[in-house]
Amino acid sequence: MSILFFVGIALTVGLLGAKVFKKLKFPVVVGYLIAGIILGPSVLKVFSLDLLDNLRGFSDLALAIVAFIIGSQMRLTILKKMGRGLITIILSESFLAFFIVGIGVYLISQQIYLALIFAAIAPASAPAGTAVVLQEHRAKGPLTNTLYAVVGLDDGLAIIIYAFASALAKTFLEGGAISILEIVKGPLIEIFGSIILGIMIGVIFGYFVRKLRSKEDILVVSLGSILIAAGIAKYFQLSLILTNLSIGMVFANVFLLANRRVYRALESITTPVYIIFFLIAGAHLQLKLLPAMGLLGIVYIITRIMGLMGGAFLGASLAKQPPVIKKYLGFGILSQAGVAIGLALMATSEFSSMGPAGQDLAITVVNTIAATTIIFEIIGPIATKFAIVKAGESRI
Numbered sequence: 001m002s003i004l005f006f007v008g009i010a011l012t013v014g015l016l017g018a019k020v021f022k023k024l025k026f027p028v029v030v031g032y033l034i035a036g037i038i039l040g041p042s043v044l045k046v047f048s049l050d051l052l053d054n055l056r057g058f059s060d061l062a063l064a065i066v067a068f069i070i071g072s073q074m075r076l077t078i079l080k081k082m083g084r085g086l087i088t089i090i091l092s093e094s095f096l097a098f099f100i101v102g103i104g105v106y107l108i109s110q111q112i113y114l115a116l117i118f119a120a121i122a123p124a125s126a127p128a129g130t131a132v133v134l135q136e137h138r139a140k141g142p143l144t145n146t147l148y149a150v151v152g153l154d155d156g157l158a159i160i161i162y163a164f165a166s167a168l169a170k171t172f173l174e175g176g177a178i179s180i181l182e183i184v185k186g187p188l189i190e191i192f193g194s195i196i197l198g199i200m201i202g203v204i205f206g207y208f209v210r211k212l213r214s215k216e217d218i219l220v221v222s223l224g225s226i227l228i229a230a231g232i233a234k235y236f237q238l239s240l241i242l243t244n245l246s247i248g249m250v251f252a253n254v255f256l257l258a259n260r261r262v263y264r265a266l267e268s269i270t271t272p273v274y275i276i277f278f279l280i281a282g283a284h285l286q287l288k289l290l291p292a293m294g295l296l297g298i299v300y301i302i303t304r305i306m307g308l309m310g311g312a313f314l315g316a317s318l319a320k321q322p323p324v325i326k327k328y329l330g331f332g333i334l335s336q337a338g339v340a341i342g343l344a345l346m347a348t349s350e351f352s353s354m355g356p357a358g359q360d361l362a363i364t365v366v367n368t369i370a371a372t373t374i375i376f377e378i379i380g381p382i383a384t385k386f387a388i389v390k391a392g393e394s395r396i
Contacts, residue, residue: 036282071248092315198246335380
C-alpha cells in the first residue's frame with residue numbers, strides 16, 4: 001500500500017496509545033513507543049523493517065525540530081547563570097558514566113577493548129524523549145533549564161569520548177601507535193562544522209522571519225530552514241542535532257521576538273511529527289533482541305544509570321547548584337536512542353574487519369545496545385516526568 005496509508009495508521013494508533021498511557025499516568029511518549037512496538041516487526045508486523053527505512057525522513061525531521069526547540073530554550077543569560085556549573089555537570093555525568101560502565105563491563109568480560117566501547121557509548125543521550133516530556137508538561141524552572149542544556153550539549157562530548165575510546169580499543173585489539181591528531185580531527189570537524197553551519201543558517205533565517213507576521217508564513221520559512229539545515233548537515237556528515245540546536249540558540253539570543261513566533265508556529269505541527277517519530281522508534285525496538293542482552297546488557301543498564309545519576313549529583317554538588325538540580329537532574333538524562341545506536345553501528349563498521357575478536361565485539365555491541373535501548377527509551381521519559389513533577393516544575 002501507499003506509504004501515506006502507514007503514516008495515517010501511525011498517527012491514529014499513536015494517538016490512541018498516548019491517550020491510554022496518559023490515563024495510566026505515563027508520559028505520552030511511552031504510549032507512542034508502545035504503539036510502535038505493537039505495530040512493528042515484534043508483534044503485528046504492520047511496519048516491516050524495509051518500510052521503516054523508507055520512513056527515516058520523518059525521524060530526521062522530528063530530530064531536527066526537537067534540536068531547534070531545545071536550542072530555542074537556551075538563552076545565554078540562563079547559561080551564564082549556570083556558568084561553569086553547566087560544564088562541570090556535563091563533564092561529571094559523562095565521564096562518571098564512562099568510568100563506571102567501563103569497569104562494570106570489564107569485570108564480567110575481561111576484555112578492555114569491549115569495555116572501552118561500551119563505556120564510550122554510555123554518555124550519549126536521547127534529547128527527543130526528554131524534550132517532549134518537558135513540552136508535554138509545559139515545564140519551567142531551574143531543573144528544566146538545566147535539562148535542556150545538558151541533553152542538548154552532552155552528545156557533542158559523547159562523540160569526542162567515543163573517538164578517543166575507539167582508537168584505544170583498536171590499539172588493545174591489534175596494537176599499533178595512536179595518532180592524537182587523527183583521533184580528534186573527525187569529531188572536531190563534525191562538532192564545529194555543525195555549529196558554524198547552524199549559526200550561518202540561523203542568522204539568514206532570522207532576518208527573513210523577523211519581517212514576517214503571518215503564522216502560516218513563519219511556519220513555512222521555519223520548516224524550510226530547518227530542513228535545509230538538516231539536509232546540508234547529512235550531506236556533509238555533520239550532526240543534524242548540533243546544527244539545528246545552533247539555529248535555535250541563534251534565535252533565542254539574537255532574534256528573541258521572532259523566536260517566540262517560530263516556537264508558536266512549530267507548536268501547531270509538533271504533535272503529529274512526534275507521534276510518527278516515536279512510533280517509528282518503537283517499531284525499530286525488536287523485542288526478540290531482549291534475550292540477547294544477557295548479563296552484559298543488565299550490567300550496562302545498571303552501571304549507566306549509576307554513572308549518569310551519580311555524575312549529575314556530583315557535578316551539581318561541586319557546582320553548588322540548587323538542591324532541586326542535585327536531587328532530580330539525573331532522572332532526566334537517562335533516555336538513550338539515536339546517537340547511541342549510531343555509535344554502535346560505527347563500532348560495527350570499524351571493528352568487524354579486525355579478525356574474529358573484532359567481529360565478536362561488533363556483534364556484541366550492536367545487539368546489546370539495540371536491546372538496552374528498548375529499556376532506556378521507556379524508563380527515560382518516565383524518570384523525566386518523575387523529576388519535573390517532584391521538582392514542582394510541571395504545569396499540568
